[in-house]
Amino acid sequence: MNIRETVQSPQIDPQKIDRLAELAIRVGLRLEPGQDLLVTAPVAALPLVRRIAVHAYEAGAGLVTPFLSDEEIALARYRHARNESFDRAPAWLYEGMGKAFDGNTARLAIVGEDPMLLADQDPEKVGRAGKANAIAYGPARDRITAFSINWNIVAYPTPGWARRVFPDLPEDEALARLADAIFSASRADGPDPLADWQRHNGELRARSAWLNERRFHSLHYTGPGTDLTIGLADGHEWMGGESRARNGITCNPNIPTEEVFTTPHAHRVEGFVRSTKPLSHQGSLIDGIEVRFEGGRIVSAKASRGEAVLHKLLDTDEGARRLGEVALVPHSSPISQSRLLFYNTLFDENAACHIALGQCYSKCFVDGETLTDDEIIARGGNRSFIHVDWMIGSNELDIDGVHADGRREAVFRKGEWT
Amino acid sequence: MNIRETVQSPQIDPQKIDRLAELAIRVGLRLEPGQDLLVTAPVAALPLVRRIAVHAYEAGAGLVTPFLSDEEIALARYRHARNESFDRAPAWLYEGMGKAFDGNTARLAIVGEDPMLLADQDPEKVGRAGKANAIAYGPARDRITAFSINWNIVAYPTPGWARRVFPDLPEDEALARLADAIFSASRADGPDPLADWQRHNGELRARSAWLNERRFHSLHYTGPGTDLTIGLADGHEWMGGESRARNGITCNPNIPTEEVFTTPHAHRVEGFVRSTKPLSHQGSLIDGIEVRFEGGRIVSAKASRGEAVLHKLLDTDEGARRLGEVALVPHSSPISQSRLLFYNTLFDENAACHIALGQCYSKCFVDGETLTDDEIIARGGNRSFIHVDWMIGSNELDIDGVHADGRREAVFRKGEWT
Numbered sequence A, B: 001m002n003i004r005e006t007v008q009s010p011q012i013d014p015q016k017i018d019r020l021a022e023l024a025i026r027v028g029l030r031l032e033p034g035q036d037l038l039v040t041a042p043v044a045a046l047p048l049v050r051r052i053a054v055h056a057y058e059a060g061a062g063l064v065t066p067f068l069s070d071e072e073i074a075l076a077r078y079r080h081a082r083n084e085s086f087d088r089a090p091a092w093l094y095e096g097m098g099k100a101f102d103g104n105t106a107r108l109a110i111v112g113e114d115p116m117l118l119a120d121q122d123p124e125k126v127g128r129a130g131k132a133n134a135i136a137y138g139p140a141r142d143r144i145t146a147f148s149i150n151w152n153i154v155a156y157p158t159p160g161w162a163r164r165v166f167p168d169l170p171e172d173e174a175l176a177r178l179a180d181a182i183f184s185a186s187r188a189d190g191p192d193p194l195a196d197w198q199r200h201n202g203e204l205r206a207r208s209a210w211l212n213e214r215r216f217h218s219l220h221y222t223g224p225g226t227d228l229t230i231g232l233a234d235g236h237e238w239m240g241g242e243s244r245a246r247n248g249i250t251c252n253p254n255i256p257t258e259e260v261f262t263t264p265h266a267h268r269v270e271g272f273v274r275s276t277k278p279l280s281h282q283g284s285l286i287d288g289i290e291v292r293f294e295g296g297r298i299v300s301a302k303a304s305r306g307e308a309v310l311h312k313l314l315d316t317d318e319g320a321r322r323l324g325e326v327a328l329v330p331h332s333s334p335i336s337q338s339r340l341l342f343y344n345t346l347f348d349e350n351a352a353c354h355i356a357l358g359q360c361y362s363k364c365f366v367d368g369e370t371l372t373d374d375e376i377i378a379r380g381g382n383r384s385f386i387h388v389d390w391m392i393g394s395n396e397l398d399i400d401g402v403h404a405d406g407r408r409e410a411v412f413r414k415g416e417w418t
């Protein structure tokens, strides 16, 4: 067959693909003339990558460099490679990406992988391969977490992903349903997606501003299986929606996004918390997470599913046991209301309040751009090779903001902003 | 559609794909346990890349990193990018590849692009983009021309390529015919391809040994439109078929290969020569090349087609006007006998005697591994950002070997070994 002509699924509306591509370039990245662009995507997302290349060049892009990954090749490793393979990672490639970002190359990631791709593989190998990759990825990740350049993540519906979200539907129908859900959650299906995003960004900006006026010392979470106090970092700043990268470009890193978020204090988290949605991590599913924090550190952790993967994850490095992000999302968010479990953090984290293990965003500090690594750590920022979000919100979650003097204000009640 | 299930063309025999993959890993690369592997391929060659990953991991590969390119994205640049884009290249990526090779990563290139992809684009932009890419590619190319690591090129039949080779056939039939031609020329369609390659390598080794005993000072070519004397570099060595890389691995860089070749003297080429087959260069076709050499340098050049691209190519750098390779292929070679024009150098150069503009192979010197760049140049080796082979052989070509004392020996008569 001719991949050029038939790679397009009839289940996925080409006009919506084009609108999502335009959104990724003009709202997600706000790509500026002369910027190069690095795109990573599963090969099944090729129809979107092609439209992204067109919109990038129309916006004046220098060079668009795509990296297409393939699930079959990823699986071939687990099926055929010898044991030593699982400690390897392409450090040279990630160092190169870091250099590209230093040269002001923008970064677009298209997600769409089968979230359970590695579910049947040896968790020990999955963990080792994930750790080796996370360590090697450092030079690229550092520029992204430091927000050196404009970056964006969008999603594309693939058959493998659709099968997981709609296991009871025929494949074509599942793909069509997932496509609708992605275009809708990404606000790419209205008559004027650019205007819709402008309004949405305004609402998120207002929520962040309210929290930044309050300057809470900590947040206190209560709900089923949860009684958790999360100290906020000294000089933390709440953010949401669009944000200004260090290269001066104001972009929307996540499409979709419904969260406002900031940096917790890595040493001031106490109590216990239970996850409310499954976490899909590097092809494995972790569900029913229950952890206890002491002095900011996870001292015990269990899971009803994927506990071995969770423990590998926590053992990545010292920072993997501490928090790097706390995020607020109302239970009434459109993604939550879709009642779908996407098995993908980009979507599921925007359906519920969540926290992240690992690396913090230096951007989530007042004057974060001017802080050194040591200053960030002194203020309670966390360092790690990982950054993994997991969902703790539900319609039974209450959150109080606690001031330094002990005064309390209701922030969330039954999963909604007060 | 599900790319995983339907990317396979029914016109291409999966068993032959698998045999070609095995040949690439076990004969082309002789991949050693623990070696990483970098694979570049057009996205349409994904079925071969997947089998290559399987055979690589079965051979003990560390990590297989595929880079899939897409013709539509390449065209999007020419259709939509602003003028400045055509001076850009991903230097960071090629520097990274250079580092990977320094870390003993093996290199596999799968060719299969539509050879005329860029034929309708502005030759000035094609030339600039090609030059920018050639310059940026230096760190990767240097390791390949210096033969630092085992590398291999194989081909995969794609619909765009098949359309060019068989313009009068329906697309399915064209693809099936091209697939047959590739598997046959690659000696991948017999019952025991590994044994066939062992025998073939033995024959090429015998031809090289004969030429290395003779130690000709120059070769004198005569034929229609051709009266050319090519001085051979001081201490040149003829090679063919398998060859030992500096990392100690004996590999077969080209599948297919029918040539024995060595390094000409960059300053001792005199006379004129006419090409006998079209040259497909970076998506454009150059045909009817006629050039005149003085003191090793091309002082005049014309072409009946693609002359502008030829002139851009010659203007790449000073070394682009001098020779870096001279290769002998009998007119009776199987690829020549197929009477097909593949519009691809890997195949067409193995149908005819050829010469290459640009960079020489340091390997084609006695003790080439120990020579410095300056020593190679002192012996007549050429340096350039390009290495472009073009075909000058036919059944009307005679070649004499000329000794330093003027003595002559017939090497080729009417396109065949004497």
Ligand SMILES: [Zn+2]
Binding pocket: A259, A261, A325, A327, A349, A354, A389
């Ligand atoms: Zn978040």
Ligand SMILES: [Zn+2]
Binding pocket: A325, A356, A387, A388, A389
């Ligand atoms: Zn996060």
Ligand SMILES: [Zn+2]
Binding pocket: B259, B261, B325, B327, B349, B354, B389
């Ligand atoms: Zn050659």
Ligand SMILES: [Zn+2]
Binding pocket: B325, B356, B387, B388, B389
């Ligand atoms: Zn050559």
